[in-house]
Amino acid sequence: xxxxxxxxxxxxxxxxxxxxxxxxxxxxxxxxxxxxxxxxxxxxxxxxxxxxxxxxxxxxxxxxxxxxxxxxxxxxxxxxxxxxxxxxxxxxxxxxxxxxxxxxxxxxxxxxxxxxxxxxxxxxxxxxxxxxxxxxxxxxxxxxxxxxxxxxxxxxxxxxxxxxxxxxxxxxxxxxxxxxxxxxxxxxxxxxxxxxxxxxxxxxxxxxxxxxxxxxxxxxxxxxxxxxxxxxxxxxxxxxxxxxxxxxxxxxxxxxxxxxxxxxxxxxxxxxxxxxxxxxxxxxxxxxxxxxxxxxxxxxxxxxxxxxxxxxxxxxxxxxxxxxxxxxxxxxxxxxxxxxxxxxxxxxxxxxxxxxxxxxxxxxxxxxxxxxxxxxxxxxxxxxxxxxxxxxxxxxxxxxxxxxxxxxxxxxxxxxxxxxxxxxxxxxxxxxxxxxxxxxxxxxxxxxxxxxxxxxxxxxxxxxxxxxxxxxxxxxxxxxxxxxxxxxxxxxxxxxxxxxxxxxxxxxxxxxxxxxxxxxxxxxxxxxxxxxxxxxxxxxxxxxxxxxxxxxxxxxxxxxxxxxxxxxxxxxxxxxxxxxxxxxxxxxxxxxxxxxx
Amino acid sequence: xxxxxxxxxxxxxxxxxxxxxxxxxxxxxxxxxxxxxxxxxxxxxxxxxxxxxxxxxxxxxxxxxxxxxxxxxxxxxxxxxxxxxxxxxxxxxxxxxxxxxxxxxxxxxxxxxxxxxxxxxxxxxxxxxxxxxxxxxxxxxxxxxxxxxxxxxxxxxxxxxxxxxxxxxxxxxxxxxxxxxxxxxxxxxxxxxxxxxxxxxxxxxxxxxxxxxxxxxxxxxxxxxxxxxxxxxxxxxxxxxxxxxxxxxxxxxxxxxxxxxxxxxxxxxxxxxxxxxxxxxxxxxxxxxxxxxxxxxxxxxxxxxxxxxxxxxxxxxxxx
Numbered sequence: 047x048x049x050x051x052x053x054x055x056x057x058x059x060x061x062x063x064x065x066x067x068x069x070x071x072x073x074x075x076x077x078x079x080x081x082x083x084x085x086x087x088x089x090x091x092x093x094x095x096x097x098x099x100x101x102x103x104x105x106x107x108x109x110x111x112x113x114x115x116x117x118x119x120x121x122x123x124x125x126x127x128x129x130x131x132x133x134x135x136x137x138x139x140x141x142x143x144x145x146x147x148x149x150x151x152x153x154x155x156x157x158x159x160x161x162x163x164x165x166x167x168x169x170x171x172x173x174x175x176x177x178x179x180x181x182x183x184x185x186x187x188x189x190x191x192x193x194x195x196x197x198x199x200x201x202x203x204x205x206x207x208x209x210x211x212x213x214x215x216x217x218x219x220x221x222x223x224x225x226x227x228x229x230x231x232x233x234x235x236x237x238x239x240x241x242x243x244x245x246x247x248x249x250x251x252x253x254x255x256x257x258x259x260x261x262x263x264x265x266x267x268x269x270x271x272x273x274x275x276x277x278x279x280x281x282x283x284x285x286x287x288x289x290x291x292x293x294x295x296x297x298x299x300x301x302x303x304x305x306x307x308x309x310x311x312x313x314x315x316x317x318x319x320x321x322x323x324x325x326x327x328x329x330x331x332x333x334x335x336x337x338x339x340x341x342x343x344x345x346x347x348x349x350x351x352x353x354x355x356x357x358x359x360x361x362x363x364x365x366x367x368x369x370x371x372x373x374x375x376x377x378x379x380x381x382x383x384x385x386x387x388x389x390x391x392x393x394x395x396x397x398x399x400x401x402x403x404x405x406x407x408x409x410x411x412x413x414x415x416x417x418x419x420x421x422x423x424x425x426x427x428x429x430x431x432x433x434x435x436x437x438x439x440x441x442x443x444x445x446x447x448x449x450x451x452x453x454x455x456x457x458x459x460x461x462x463x464x465x466x467x468x469x470x471x472x473x474x475x476x477x478x479x480x481x482x483x484x485x486x487x488x489x490x491x492x493x494x495x496x497x498x499x500x501x502x503x504x505x506x507x508x509x510x511x512x513x514x515x516x517x518x519x520x521x522x523x524x525x526x527x528x529x530x531x532x533x534x535x536x537x538x539x540x541x542x543x544x545x546x547x548x549x550x551x552x553x554x555x556x557x558x559x560x561x562x563x564x565x566x567x568x569x570x571x572x573x574x575x576x577x578x579x580x581x582x583x584x585x586x587x588x589x590x591x592x593x594x595x596x597x598x599x600x601x602x603x604x605x606x607x608x609x610x611x612x613x614x615x616x617x618x619x620x621x622x623x624x625x626x627x628x629x630x631x632x633x634x635x636x637x638x639x640x641x642x643x
Numbered sequence: 644x645x646x647x648x649x650x651x652x653x654x655x656x657x658x659x660x661x662x663x664x665x666x667x668x669x670x671x672x673x674x675x676x677x678x679x680x681x682x683x684x685x686x687x688x689x690x691x692x693x694x695x696x697x698x699x700x701x702x703x704x705x706x707x708x709x710x711x712x713x714x715x716x717x718x719x720x721x722x723x724x725x726x727x728x729x730x731x732x733x734x735x736x737x738x739x740x741x742x743x744x745x746x747x748x749x750x751x752x753x754x755x756x757x758x759x760x761x762x763x764x765x766x767x768x769x770x771x772x773x774x775x776x777x778x779x780x781x782x783x784x785x786x787x788x789x790x791x792x793x794x795x796x797x798x799x800x801x802x803x804x805x806x807x808x809x810x811x812x813x814x815x816x817x818x819x820x821x822x823x824x825x826x827x828x829x830x831x832x833x834x835x836x837x838x839x840x841x842x843x844x845x846x847x848x849x850x851x852x853x854x855x856x857x858x859x860x861x862x863x864x865x866x867x868x869x870x871x872x873x874x875x876x877x878x879x880x881x882x883x884x885x886x887x888x889x890x891x892x893x894x895x896x897x898x899x900x901x902x903x904x905x906x907x908x909x910x911x912x913x914x915x916x917x918x919x920x921x922x923x924x925x926x927x928x929x930x931x932x933x934x935x936x937x938x939x940x941x942x943x944x945x946x947x948x949x950x951x952x953x954x955x956x957x958x959x960x961x962x963x
Contacts, residue, residue, distance in 0.1 A: 149864075
C-alpha cells in the first residue's frame with residue numbers, strides 16, 4: 047500500500063506581536079488509502095493546525111514555515127493560493143468542529159452542500175442535488191428529500207454535523223478531515239453522528255484524518271492514532287496498541303484520564319440530628335422566561351416542578367443534556383434568576399428569590415463557580431485581588447491577614463502562592479479554574495454550585511480538578527451541587543444524582559445505585575451513550591433513537607421524554623405527566639412499573 | 644403560526660412603532676415651537692405694533708386659543724393632508740411646500756444615487772483588502788472627510804470650481820435648466836458636497852459589517868471548500884452584511900436631511916430646507932412645524948425601511 051497522505055518535517059509558526067513562535071514542529075505522518083488516522087491531544091497541542099495544513103491552510107496569524115505536505119500526489123507545500131483553491135473541497139475536504147457556525151445562516155443547506163461540486167465544475171446542479179440526497183440518506187438524516195430546502199437554524203446540531211459531512215463527501219475527495227466533529231454535541235447525539243460517520247467512511251472507503259481530544263470517541267473510528275502534545279508527536283501507532291499498551295508517558299496519562307473513574311470513597315457524615323433541616327431544599331420550582339400565564343407559569347418554561355434536598359456536606363449531581371435546565375437550576379439557587387413558583391430553603395429558612403434581597407450571610411453561604419473561568423475572572427485584575435475581594439466583603443479581612451488568607455486558599459487549591467500577582471491571561475486553563483474555585487471558597491460557603499466546572503478543561507486537567515473537589519469536600523465539609531452533562535463525572539463525585547430532561551426531573555437516585563436496578567429510560571440512554579475506551583463498542587451499544595413508529599410528540603401535559611422513549615406507551619405517556627415511582631434509593635418519574643424498568 | 648404571518652406581524656409591529664414615534668415627534672415639535680417665543684403677529688407688525696392691533700391679528704390667526712386646542716387642530720389637519728395656511732403669506736402650506744419638496748427630493752435622490760453605489764463598492768473593497776494600502780488610504784480619507792463639516796466642503800468646492808476655475812455655477816438655480824448637461828452642471832457641486840459626508844459614513848460601516856462576516860467560521864469553511872474569492876465575498880459574506888449595511892445606508896441618508904439644510908442655503912437652492920430656515924426667521928410656526936414633521940417622517944421611513952430589509956434578508960426571522 048502506498049501512503050495517500052505524507053507529512054514530513056512540517057513546521058508551523060505563529061506570528062504575534064512581531065515575534066515568531068513555533069507552534070508545530072517536525073511532524074512526520076503517513077495515512078494510507080482507506081485508513082482513518084486520529085490526531086489526539088489537548089487544546090494547544092496543534093492537532094487542528096496540523097489538520098488544516100493538509101488543506102494548505104493556516105489560520106490568520108499562522109504560517110506554514112517548512113516541511114513537505116503531500117496528499118494524493120499533490121505537493122501542497124509548493125502550491126500557490128489559486129492552485130490550492132482547485133484542491134480544497136475536491137481532493138481534501140473539511141468537516142468543521144461546530145457545524146452550527148460553519149454553515150452560512152443566510153443560505154439554504156442544499157445550496158451549501160452542493161457548492162463544492164459546483165465551484166469545481168464536477169457536475170451540474172441537478173446531478174449534485176441527487177447525489178446530496180443520496181448522501182443524506184446514507185448519513186441517516188430524517189427527511190433526506192426535503193432537509194436541503196431548510197436553513198441551518200431549522201435543523202438540530204447533530205443533523206447539521208452530518209449535513210456538513212455530506213458537504214465534504216459530495217466531491218468524493220481523496221481525504222476528509224474531521225475536526226472535532228462531535229465535541230459540541232450531547233452524548234446521545236454524539237453516538238448518532240458517530241454511527242453515521244462510521245457507516246459512510248466504511249461504505250465509501252474514505253481516507254480520513256479525525257481530530258479529537260476524546261480517546262473513547264477516537265477508539266470507535268480510528269485505525270491508527272497519533273498522540274500530540276505541544277506541537278510535536280509523542281507517539282503514533284495502531285489504535286489497539288495506543289489504547290491498550292501505550293508506550294509514551296503522556297499517552298498513558300491520556301488513557302488513564304479516559305478510563306472510568308473510581309468513585310471517591312464515601313465520606314462518613316454524622317447522621318443528621320432528628321428535626322434538623324437539610325442545608326438546601328427546593329420544592330416544586332417552576333422557572334422560565336417570558337411573562338406568566340393565567341396559571342402563574344412562564345411562557346417558556348425551563349424548569350417544571352423540580353424538588354430536591356442537599357444535606358450538609360453532601361454532593362448532589364445534576365445531569366442532563368443542553369437545554370435540560372440545569373444551569374437555570376443553579377441560577378435559581380444562586381438568586382440570579384427568580385423562580386415563578388416554588389421555594390428555596392437554606393437551613394430550613396426561605397431564601398429571597400432575588401439576589402438583591404438576600405442578606406450578606408445568605409450570599410456567603412451559597413457560592414457559584416462558573417463554567418468558564420476565562421470569562422468569570424476579571425482579565426484586568428490580579429488573581430490575588432480577585433480572591434481577596436470576597437475576603438474583605440464577607441469577613442472584613444484587610445492587609446496582611448488578607449494576604450495570608452489568600453495564600454492559604456491558593457495552597458488549598460494546590461496553586462503556588464506566587465501566582466497571586468499574575469493576571470488571568472498569564473495562567474493556564476486548569477490554573478484559572480482553580481483560581482475560580484478559590485474565589486468561591488474565600489467566602490467559606492456551606493454550598494458550592496459547580497456549573498460544568500470541568501467541561502472546558504482538557505481530560506487530564508479535568509481529572510485533577512475533580513480530584514481537588516473531592517479533597518476539598520473532605521477537608522472543608524462543604525456541600526456541592528455538581529452540574530454536568532457527563533454521567534461518568536457525576537458517578538465519580540456525587541452522593542445523589544438527579545437526572546433532568548426538558549426541565550423535568552426524570553430520576554433522583556443514589557449515585558452508587560446508578561447502573562444497577564431499575565432506571566428511567568432516559569437515564570439508561572445516557573449511561574449507554576458514554577463512549578467506552580474499547581474498539582467496537584459503537585457497534586454493540588443500543589441505538590439510542592430506536593425509532594418508535596407514530597410517536598411524534600407529547601401534549602404539554604405528557605411526559606417530556608415521550609418522543610424519544612423506547613418504552614413509551616402512546617395513549618398514556620403522551621397525555622399525562624407521570625407520577626414518581628418510589629424505590630428505597632431512587633425516585634423515577636415514569637408510567638411503567640418498577641419491574642419493567 | 645405560519646412563517647408569512649409571523650413576518651407580517653413583525654413588520655406591522657415595526658411600522659406601528661414608527662407611526663407612534665411620529666406622533667411623539669409631533670408633540671415635541673409643537674412644544675418646541677411654543678418655546679421659541681415671539682409670534683407671527685409680532686413679526687408681521689414689527690415696529691408698528693400696538694396692543695390692540697396685536698390682539699386683533701392674533702385672534703384672526705387663532706393664536707389666542709389655548710395650546711392644546713391649537714395642537715389638536717393642527718394634528719387633525721395634518722392627518723387630513725391639510726397642514727393649514729402660512730401665517731405670513733396666508734397661502735396654504737401644502738401648496739408652498741409641494742414644489743420645494745420635489746426639488747429637495749431631487750437633490751437628496753441624486754446624492755443617494757451617487758453615494759450609495761460608491762460607498763458600497765469602496766466599503767466592500769476595503770474589507771476584502773483589509774490591512775492593505777487601499778484599505779488604509781480609504782480609511783484615512785473617510786476619517787478626513789467625516790471630520791470636515793459639509794459647509795466647509797461646500798464653500799471650498801465653490802471657491803475652487805466656481806470662483807477660480809469657472810467650471811460650474813456657484814448658485815444652483817433651477818430656472819435656466821433646459822438640458823441634462825445643464826442639470827448635471829447645476830447639481831454637481833451640491834451633490835458632491837452632500838455625498839462626501841454620507842459616503843464616508845457608509846464606507847466605514849459597510850467595511851465593518853463585511854469584515855465581520857469575512858472573519859466568521861462559515862467564510863473559513865467556504866474557503867476550505869475551494870470557493871473563489873469573488874464568490875466568497877458576494878455569495879457568503881455579503882448576504883450576512885445586508886442588515887447592518889441597510890442600517891448604515893439609512894442612517895447616512897437621514898444625516899443627508901440635516902446636510903440638505905446647510906447646502907440649500909449655501910447654494911441658494913429652492914428646496915424645502917431653505918423654506919424652513921426662512922419660516923423660522925418670520926415665526927411662521929405652522930410652516931416650521933410642517934417641514935419639521937416632513938423631515939422626521941423621512942427619517943423614520945428610512946430607518947423603518949432598513950429594519951424591514953434586515954428582517955426580510957434574515958432567514959432566521961423569515962422562517963421562525
